Amino acid sequence: MTVRVRFAPSPTGYLHIGSARSALFTWMYARRFDGVFILRIEDTDTKRTREGAIEDFKRSFRWLGIDWDEGPDVGGPYGPYIQTERAELYQKWANWLVEQGYAYRCYCTAEELAERRKAPKGGKETASGYDRRCRFLTPAEKKEREENGLDFAIRFKMPIEGSTTVPDLLRGDIVFENSQVSDYVLLKSNGLPTYHLAHPVDDHFMEISHVTRGVEWISTAPLHVNIFKAFGWQLPIYVHLPLILSPSGKGKLSKRTQAFDDAGHQVLVRVEEFPEAGYLPQALVNFLANVGWSFGDDREKFTIEEAIARFDLADINPAETRLPYEKLDWLNGLYIQDMSPEELAQALKPYLETVGYEVSLEKLVFLTPALSVRLKRLPDAVPMLRFLYVDEPLKLEVAELTDKKLQLPAARQAFAEAKAFVTSVEPYDLDHVSQGLVDIGERHTTNGKAGPFLGRMRLAVTGQKVSPPLYESMLAMGRDRVQRRLGEALAILNKPE
């Protein structure tokens, strides 16, 4: 069987991280089995359609590295791929269902329906949603409504008795009592289809082999199965993908969930938020593929190609899940370490520039190797590199410049020597600077180790608790500024107590 799968967003919002995972799984499956991945736009709710949404989706997909073989701008033999452009097709098949006795016209207005829905929900005997009243109109009543030119929607005649089995790849057969399923609207009174009609029609004519969609569709799946049966079309393989829950586990993850989880991690929901937050697409993709699916040999970090080679929809864990954001940070850090100094410097530049730093790529490339291991997200570099771009007086206490093993008189002595050393050392490079400072440190600490001194040095030179390693930082700052800084440090140390 040819694998033809699709991702079908409605252009109302942005690409949700959960949808992105569903799309990723679907796409991986197509790539694994040399299938076709289709992008279809479900824009039949014209009131909710947002200008630019389609472009936003595409941008997010491109960033993630998900490409599509058929779709709005690439075309394909099964187009058009935008549902509003297929309106006639849906109308034709809706009418066919009416003619064949599988569907009927409903003249109830939206207001009437809303009013009736306010009444308490029925018990076991009643189908949810709609009471099917227009299904049983007498010929006279029907004639009267037609003559009055009433607007109508087309509803499916759901079998009232018996049961319907929905085969699901991840859960096996799911059986529903038909009485539980309402006569859903297929074609709205404005002539556009609902999802319930568009899904069978499009997925049939686009020859979709596997319908991947969220679990929220399970409850209407028996309707879909019956529509396929009425049309006499072959049922696709249904794969209802598990939902992503909010970090608290209360309800699904949405734009409205809390901004931070219990561990203080930022809860990002829209794919487009990830690049600006400093996540790498490889890391996000790796991360998403690892939630609800696992590589199989305890490996957590893998390339998308490696994952595709082993991926199967049937291996997806059907349980709902939360996103372990702290694991994303860890993975992202690993991918940052994989970048070359040049790549990382380039990637860091925009973040530094947005806060107004004047970035020299050359200096950045020099510092980047020392920096990369301590970044989880790209913008983490901004506070760490502050000392390089912001020249401000040192604000430190004496206590911060001394140590148990480097008490006040020794600290004064050591810093004085360091200042003199920095002024005179030739050449001013990594080897000489490090040797000289280690030597000074070893001579002044009580334990004869440079460590305590070098730690105070870092603080004095960068003014920061967290920074790249000392020597690299000193070289990047330049001799003059380091000298000046050490002078300030000395002044603090020499201040009368």
Added chain:
RNA sequence: GCCCCCAUCGUCUAGGGGACUAGGACGCCAGCCUUUCAAGCUGGAAACCGGAGUUCGAAUCUCCGUGGGGGCACCA
């Protein structure tokens, strides 16, 4: 309320009747290393939701609870 789905460490997961003393990862804790912070290395705490049943044997199969989730629109 009714229907449906799901259930292993805090979180993401492996496991699908015996190889389970339940494995890995993140996070957490401790130690080592160390120029702070990281990284790295070593070690540690940490789970089969409960109860029946089937079976010589159940984390794995069945049932009943419980908990969580989803659905009950002329939205998708």
